[in-house]
Amino acid sequence: MIAAPEPPLRRAHDSPDPDLALVTRALAKRFGDRTALAGLDLEVPAGSFFGVVGPNGAGKTTALSMATGLLRPDHGQAWIHGVDVWAQPLEAKRRVGVLADGVRTFDRLTGAQLVTYAGLLHGLDAETVAQRTADLLRVMDLQDAGRKLVVDYSAGMTKKVNLAAAMVHAPDVLVLDEPFEAVDPVSAANIRDILNDYVGRGGTVIVSSHVMDLVQRMCTHVAVIADGTLRATGTVEEVRAGRDLEERFVDLVGGRHTGEGLAWL
Numbered sequence: 001m002i003a004a005p006e007p008p009l010r011r012a013h014d015s016p017d018p019d020l021a022l023v024t025r026a027l028a029k030r031f032g033d034r035t036a037l038a039g040l041d042l043e044v045p046a047g048s049f050f051g052v053v054g055p056n057g058a059g060k061t062t063a064l065s066m067a068t069g070l071l072r073p074d075h076g077q078a079w080i081h082g083v084d085v086w087a088q089p090l091e092a093k094r095r096v097g098v099l100a101d102g103v104r105t106f107d108r109l110t111g112a113q114l115v116t117y118a119g120l121l122h123g124l125d126a127e128t129v130a131q132r133t134a135d136l137l138r139v140m141d142l143q144d145a146g147r148k149l150v151v152d153y154s155a156g157m158t159k160k161v162n163l164a165a166a167m168v169h170a171p172d173v174l175v176l177d178e179p180f181e182a183v184d185p186v187s188a189a190n191i192r193d194i195l196n197d198y199v200g201r202g203g204t205v206i207v208s209s210h211v212m213d214l215v216q217r218m219c220t221h222v223a224v225i226a227d228g229t230l231r232a233t234g235t236v237e238e239v240r241a242g243r244d245l246e247e248r249f250v251d252l253v254g255g256r257h258t259g260e261g262l263a264w265l
């Protein structure tokens, strides 16, 4: 009798290389009849400072929310260091810190309480949380504001305290949606230093931003998303191909208008 052939081994291609900080495959989402993301394949190398850029409504927030467990995808998968974000949410969330855009925070807490709460939710002991909260509020220039309610914070201060809350559990990957929006230039420079140090120590930062100049100066890698699809990805040098990133961005996404049509202005 001829033995039945062995069933093919289940290939390891199902789970990606854990050395990659973030991988998404065919990540897709519709809202009603509007396709917000049409099957995104992204690979973010560990230790990179990765910019996600695209016009308004391109799908950046949708992509980052699905990649970090905040929004359930219609299709596709996401992995943080090889951990399936939707199959192993607790393990994935341990490894990632998220600054979401436009999500309400617990603003009836003081800044110090908010960061402390985030640390305790991640299972850190009280002493570690107290030490890290003090360190984070200091580097964010929020020491005095730490005693004020977050609801009374400015937009920039809210951004900074939410960033502190995203970092308190010392994640391997930080995913930051528009981290510099509404933040003053001195605070932005301080945050850039903190993020650069974090990357220097082996962490990975993924930021979405509209500010091409900032992405060109700050990031090692970039992905350009438009109309829910990936238009280009690679190192910043590869994507900008010897030109200004802003020029390349406009080429890739189109949509430049002249001032025609506003003759009355």
Ligand SMILES: Nc1ncnc2c1ncn2[C@@H]1O[C@H](COP(=O)(O)OP(=O)(O)OP(=O)(O)O)[C@@H](O)[C@H]1O
Residues within 6 Å of the ligand: 031, 034, 035, 036, 054, 055, 056, 057, 058, 059, 060, 061, 062, 063
């Ligand atoms: N909760 C929602 N309900 C309905 N439509 C949504 C929702 N969230 C996003 N969309 C739509 O999905 C598309 C992508 O939105 P998304 O917020 O991901 O874009 P973005 O690239 O982050 O934009 P921006 O740069 O303006 O923040 C847009 O057309 C948006 O209107």
